[in-house]
Amino acid sequence: MTSESLATAIARVGNPVDLLRNTAARAHTFPVAPEFTNWRSEQRAWAESCALLDQSHHMVDLFLQGPDALRLLSDLGVNTFNNFGVNKAKQFVAVNPDGQLIGDAILFHLEEELFDLVGHPMVLDWVLFHLDRGDYKVTAERDENSAVRTDGPPKFYRYELQGPTAAAVLEQATQQPLPETKFFTMADFTIAGNTVRGLRHGMAGQPGFELFGPWEEGEAVLAALLAAGKDHGLVRAGAKAYSTANLESGWVPAPIPAIFGDDPLLKEYREWLPASAIGAIGGSVDSDDIADYYLTPYDIGYDRTVKFDHDFIGRAALEELAKNPPRTKVTLVWNNDDVTAALGSLLGDGPGAKYFDLPKIRYALHQEDRVLVDGERIGISLDCGYIANERAMVSLATIAKEHAEPGTEVTVVWGEHPRSAKPQVEDHKQWEIRATVAPVPFVQFARTNYRSK
Incomplete structure (x- = not known):
């Protein structure tokens, strides 16, 4: 990993959006066989x-052991930790002081004072930072994923x-x-x-x-x-x-961590965090303000995860936001004719649409595509790909609640910001794809039976 801190990298480039939009970091890949059959x-x-x-x-494992391990996690997690005994697990979610999402991971309670936090590095780094700067009787062991483990x-x-x-x-x-x-x-x-x-x-x-x-x-x-x-x-x-x-x-795997604000805690964190720990932005969202890319727990369906039964970083902001969250998570089912036209544009004279690498068409770690109604942006299309079981191209998205009724027609703008210098972006043009709002989870079994059995 580079010794350059994130703060130094931003100062060198001038803007966190430009840094993330032009980084060569690719979308997260799984270092196992691509296919066993098809x-x-x-x-x-x-x-x-x-x-x-x-x-x-x-995924990365972060093992936390010691008498203060639960206190450390409780100080950072929006989750309740009441009755979180051994042999329980939960989706651990952390936010910044303004209630914007840092990230999430699966937290396993393995032994009385031993926990394993498993997931993308974003939230694990946040926990380690607070362990380093805080007064916690905790030891940490980090087991990197196999793509980088040496x-x-x-x-x-x-x-x-x-x-x-x-x-x-x-x-x-x-x-x-x-x-x-x-x-x-x-x-x-x-x-x-x-x-x-x-x-x-x-x-x-x-x-x-x-x-x-x-x-x-x-x-x-x-x-x-x-x-x-x-x-x-x-x-x-x-x-x-x-x-x-x-x-x-319906799980959104890689939200942009909201770590670029002016809060002194976030400034200190950017000095601590290596620049190489941050992935790339991809997609048609074109704001120069990094805050326009942020999400909150309410944007992506973590409403029931947030519990105000303990003090944690970001609690006051979330208590205010909880009164009327403006956005909600949905599935967008992309229009078959528009997807077919975009795929067909790869043949013949170009440039055509941005390449669809099936089945997962996300080409940056943080996919951020505009969602429009009558030309006005009403949300962000996030992770996207093809589900063979439903024979549908879909994306997970967060959109304004007034447009979230299933059956509502919207437009996804597919394609990269024209100023991108990412090596995985070829010459192409942005492509408008009609989409229909659907529930999340999209699959009927997951919506009705999954958590009850």
Whole structure:
């Protein structure tokens, strides 16, 4: 990593938007096999049988241990920590002093004073910064993802089993009835003679477990799962299919961290944070004000995550915002004819539309495309791609509430800001694509059954 701080990089470039729009950092990729069969069949497996996804390599683990670990997390997280005992997990969400989103990650309570925060680096960096500057009796161990790790394999293997037959696969692998396990609660299993921890979870809104344990036991556990899966239609899913799972369940994976304001805390953080920790902005949003790219927890569906039962950074701002959040999360279903025309523009004389790299068409870490009604911007289209199970191109978006009724017609402006110097941006023209507002999660099972089972 470069020794240049984010503050120094911004001073050199002059504007955080210009820094992020022109950085060479690509969209986040999963350092596992792109496909085991083909990504269409692999997507279909989690809807019709069972998909096995290898999560061992693409996220960062931050292990926090000590008597003040829970206090550190509570000081930063908007979540409640009441009754957050061992073998529980939650989607940890942190905001800046103005209530704007820093990021989110999955927090596992592994032992009485041991926690594992797993996700993109944005929120993990924020936690480490506060640990460094605060008075907390906590030790931290950071296990980078396999794309950047230089000292051996991950600490844990992680396998996601999801789909209608996931329970049957797990019962056959363990030779035991599946225990009743609440959503985001962990249970212990024995597979191939090894103790395996399983989080009741599902990345695509389908039933399943995230299974993990010491790395050296991972091959034996994987072999047992694959053997059990032969009787239940198990399909290994590669990076291409896995990258689209969030489009079905409705999770926005990489909001821009709101760390560029004038608050003294944020200035100190930018001095501490390496510039290389920040990803690229892509898309048609063209404001020079970085605040126009920020999100709040209410913009992307974390309303029920915010609990005002403790003090945390950003609480006062969120208490005010909670009275009337202006935007809400939706799915946008892109118009088939307009998508077909954009794809067809790649043939013949150019320039055509920005290339669609199926199935995930996000080409920067922070995808930010304008959403219009009658030519006026009413929101931002975020993560986007193709769902083979629905035969639809969709995006997750945050838009003004008055336009969020399902069936409302909007327009997504697809294509890069003309001043971009990112190497992944070719000569093209922006393309207006009609879209229809739909619920989020988009898939019916995830909306009605997923969290209740």
